[in-house]
Amino acid sequence: MNKAASLYLDVLRLAAALVVFIVHASYLLPGGMPALWFVSGLGGEAVTVFFVLSGFVIAHVVRTREFRAADYLASRFARLYSVVLPALLVTVVLDCAGAALAPGEYAASMEHGAWGIGASLLFANELWFAAIRPLSNTPFWSLGYEFWYYMIYAAARYVPGRRSKCIAVLVLCMICGPKILLLMPVWLFGVAAYAVTCRRRLGQPAALVLAAATTGGLYLLATSGAKAAWRELTIAALGPVAPALGPSSHVLYSCAFGLLATLHVVGMMALAPVLGRVWHACEHPVRIMSAYTFAIYLFHYPILKFFAVAIAPAGLGMLQVPVVVVATLGMIAALGSLSDRFKPVLKRSFGRGLEGLARACMRRGSDAGDAIEHGKHVTIRGGR
Template identity: 60%
Template structure:
């Protein structure tokens, strides 16, 4: 993957996380900050971007450096738990403090919260019709999807025996249930984007055309009102089965948004290296800020909720103070999580390396390129 493409992906990840932050700040602040209302309906779209980018990045790392199953799983678990552990600890701490200081804003019981925290820790919070994200940290729902996508992709790529591979995929699919599987194709679009971009380099003119058309398509899709209409059509078609689908009830709209996002990414992989000097000048700032993406996503909601609950007396400065304190706290905790990740990876690798045979290595999968075709290797 070229450095320019990697930096562009970092920018998209950061923008998506800030959109989710802005959406929740808009809804949680009694007097929303000016301009945030323009982003208020784009939270689901930002998560769709996360899913597509996740599939692309995972395909890349499996292709280039995580060729052993043990390396892949250790890296995924370390990445998740380096933020999930402090995120859930923060959520529990602020929930207890919130119930003491502002009980009206924390109506859920400690038992309900504890069960949701445990389910999120084990990534079983979204299986089948379950929806058990912590009440004060709703963004955790998406990790209950993505964790299982990691496992499904691992089974596809690392299990050498075909019968074992498909039996494992079927078992994991049965454990996930329809809600998670409905959005799996969106994650797989990222894998497809990596494969297509690795095999085919668009001409610059054609890349500009695809980038503009896909961006225009995304704008028109959002502005058209299709999200509500297609959601209603899905619910009407599925009837009682639609109950409990949660975000997956927007499946048709999410597919359309995911396809356009994928087309945009494929085009931009060709275009961004043309602006090499621009990317190099901003590389340090982009890397530093995008490193906080996961922390922004998982830490912001409980911080916003708690600070809104306890700052009712500071008047017109309430919004700026809440946002500033939230971002500063995220930066501090996110840096601590980054320092935790290498130790977690070593811990997981020491255990997985003993239990997973050395022969479990990445094999060619559907829609994947050969290592020699990796993005940027021309």
């Protein structure tokens, strides 16, 4: 992946993370963020973009460097847990502190208690029809989807033998349940986008038309009212089970938005070398800020909620929103830097553990084979 294409992906994922941040800041802070009203309802769309980008990036790393299952799994676990572990710890600490200051604000967040933390640690928070939140950290739901997309893709990519591969994928799908699988096509759109950009490069005129048309299409779709209307169609079609689908009840809209976003990525990847000359001046700050996208996504909600509660008695008036936003972003930057240092340690630990497990399995398989061969030998001798 060339530098210009990589920079475009960084811009896109940073924009998606900031949209989610703005949506929740508008909801949690008194008075909201009226100057940014035009993105205040696009949280679900931003997560859809994350799914597309996730599939694209995973397809890239599998093709270019993570050729073994152990490397792939170690990278995924390290990437996830380097932020998930501190994010859940911060959520527990801040929610307990916030509940002491304003119990009413946190009453609903405590519904699942310790079980919510445990289920989130195991990414079991969205299996089948579950909707378990780790205290106030509501954005965590998407990781309960994405983790299983990683695992299903790994089974399809690394498990040897067609029959074994199909069984592994089927077992993982049965564990996930319908809710997670309904949005998997959005993630697979990203995988398909990577395959298309590798095999065929659009000409710049065609790429410009595609990028412009899909930008307009995304805007029209987001402002058309289709999201609510199509959800009603889904509920009518699926009946009583539909309300239990949570975010997946928007499956029709998410797939349509995800497909347009995917085509936009395909067009922009072809234009990236041209636009890279324009973006060159902002490359350094974009690289720095985009490194915190995962941290922004997982840390922001409990921090925003706590600061909104803790600073409210100070009576800052119009200054309250900027003070809370700056304090939240500063804390995310500090926590994100610590998490990033934690990742290589986790990757080495997971790598050693997976290598040890693989060797143990191979040794057990070898011992079983030797036992079978020995049994055959004894039988033949006995027969003589």
